[in-house]
Amino acid sequence: MARIAVIGAGMGALACAARLAVAGHRVAVYERTETYGGAVRRFERAGFGFDTGPGLLTLPAVWRDLFVKTGKEPLESRVELVQVDPSARHVFGDSTEVSLPNASRAGVVSALDESLGSGTGQRWGDFLVRAREAWDRTRRPLLEEPLWPDWRVLAEREPYPAVPHKRLLRTRRAGTLAEVAAWELRDPRLAALLEGHALAYGLDPRLAPASAAVLPYMEHAFGTWYVRGGMRELARAVYERCLARRVEFVFGAEVVRVLEKDGGAAGVELAGGEVVEADFVVAPGTLAARGEGEPAPQGGLPSRLTVLLALRGGRPPGTAHRTVVHTRDREGELESLFGTAPGVPERPTVTVLRPDDPALVPDGDHEAVTLSAVVPAGAEIREEHVEALLSMTERAVPGLRDRVLWREVRTPADVAAETGAAGGAVPAPALAGAGGRLLHPGNSTGLRGLFTAGGWSHPGGGLPHAGMSGALVAGLIVEGPEFRGSQ
Template sequence: MARIVIIGAGMSGLAAASRLGTLGHRVTVCEASPTYGGMVGRYERDGFAFDTGPGLLALPAVYRDLALKTGREPLEELVELAPVDPESRHLFPDGTALLLPNASRGGVGQALDAAFGTGSGERWGEVVNRGRAVWEATRRPLLEEPRPERRPDDPYPVPPRRGLGRWLPRGRYTLADVARHELGGHPGLTALLTEYALRHGLGSDSPASATVLPYMEQTFGVWYVRGGMRALADAVFRRCEQRRVEFRFDTPAEPLVEDGVLTGVRTADGSRIPADIVLSSVPSGSRALGRFTVLLALRGARPGGTVHRTVVHAADPEQEFDRLFQHEDLPEHPTVQLLRPDDPALVPDADHESATLTVTVPNGGVLDGIGPDHDAYAAHLLDHLAKAGVDLRDRVLWHETRVTAQVPEPSLAGAPLAADNRTGVPGLYRIGGTAHPGGGLPRVGMSASITAGLIGPA
């Protein structure tokens, strides 16, 4: 039995603690804040409740595996999962509306043909099929196994070039190239592709392997946890308690390495906790993007037929990427995601609605602090939604705003990989969004699984 200390009680820390406790280790978790869950937070006021981090779950298989490996019971016995169907509604600047079904590649193709014209679904399907080839080539080395020693080449199967283009030197093939050459530069299809990238903190210059993101979502589906995503954190925390994991909240800590040897952790008050193994989920490295969130308490019942997730696409996608990645400035009319869950647990009664809108912004600077700039930008975003046909302004009872660090980008073939779970110090490991295999709920769960596998049973 090893003495293990985990720094951070976010989802990666909880997942690692439950796995290592099940393997027979003695586990202590030190968390700087008063509670667990990290970015999977919850805000409550006047009978309303909101997820303050991710609101939807992709690849639930990661947490199904966690539930089975740590308790031999299905995830569905711990939380209530509901598929989000339709998966999303997309509103484009030219007035086009697109309704996408959940986990139905054929249904997506039909919806694209209806919205953009015959052949659009086939063109999109060919790109997503190439995303499938990326998934099959990278699933194990980039998601399920320890970080490879070198960055793998992008396995995206680039189609043969035609005409004079075949004589030009071939360089790095990017999402922008996919949009230009394979989607024909179609504005709607391009906006759909780049929205997946933007949501994961990626730019249009990302490697073409990023097409794995729409493949995963449209193949495996998107899910909602009843009661809000915080219910998932609650379930994993309970599993930790069942495995006798000790939690120390309000306890910032850092690894303690003396003469190159890991001896435990040192807490903010100067005390020491001896440990044979330490896992740190403290973020490392810089983050280029942030997330601006507006929590909306709405008067009036949620209208029948309301879609759970609506995306209002940017008026000028190129300008949006340019402002975000080149000038670190706020896009004037950005891509906005609006979540409107049909969940009685989130509202005081049936005559009210809880909604959350999010937009990707530069990380820091333009919206630092709390003040009138937040409220002004929130009002601007509501006006932006209203012009797209989703007018919530007269229904707002109150709103709350916040700026958080963007979930770090996932590890992609052809791009720099997240930091290795192993460090140069024996017994010291990295987990979480800035460690292999990257950010997002599924990947931080995989980070915990990979690291628990490296440590092994007691």
């Protein structure tokens, strides 16, 4: 039985701690804040409840596997999972809109043809077939296995298939997601639909590799899910699973240094000077030493601006859980976010979450709504930025301002305070291609016995990927460096 110190109580760390405890190790988690969950938090006031981090879940199989492997019981015995249908309502810059069914290719094709015009559905359906090929090629190395020692192969090979362009005698291969949209989808609304998936993760579609096609494919193939009571309920369930497996938690304990002895990790030092000995240390990816030649940690990533709205009046029947209101000026938005002088866009793309969940409102005569947009990490948020989100949302929710009882604004500084990420930056999932720029450093490090779990290490950000990082680290500690992932 080894002594294992886990730094931070984010979702990847919790997933790792539970698996290690089941394997018979003595695990202690040291969290600098007073609660668990990392970015998966909840804000409550006057009978209203809001998720302040992720609001929806893809790839629930990652968390189902955790509960089976750590207790031989289904995840659904601890939380209620609800498939969101429609998956999303999209309001485009020209005011056309479409609601896309959840996990139904035929339904999506039909909805697009009906709302955007004949042929748009077929083009999107053909794109999903190619996206599946990219997913099949990258699923194991970028989600289910530790980062390959020869990771540069993933950096150099673009897994998205080449598509012949009719105007040329040769095959023209899309190198970026924006090129996929321009060459294959050939409709600005389909382009917005595709590029919006990259933007939601803080990626510039003009630079994101074509392999980013896997992002919309994951939602399409595995569905979009909501946890009844809010996503914080998932964090609660995982935390309680850790407690049941006798993981120790020490809150308000900031780790300032990983101790080294004889060339390996030997424990951690806390801010108060206390030294905790350990045989292994699991740390966030931003904290750990890197091995020679590993991908560099990503930097300069965008953050989130979130506005929580308590509304008078109940949720209208038939309201979509998620609505994406696309900007009318996509190039202007991208230049604001990713240009030489990043700033908050004047009219950003806004995601509107309106869950049908009585647990989040004081009664049926009120509604809890969450607005969010991508902003630069470290951005200073002003009232005009909040007003821009409200104005964009009114395109999809007429009369919104008249219903507002109160609002709460969450800025990149709030994200930084909760997660410890510089500027409140939010990591994206690892992607192949792009010269390795969107790969994350491996879970093993340059210091023997020190491993990394969470969104800033392989396989990257997002709830499914964070959960898999925990599984990979547990496998590397329990089985050793020969561990090659789940079979």
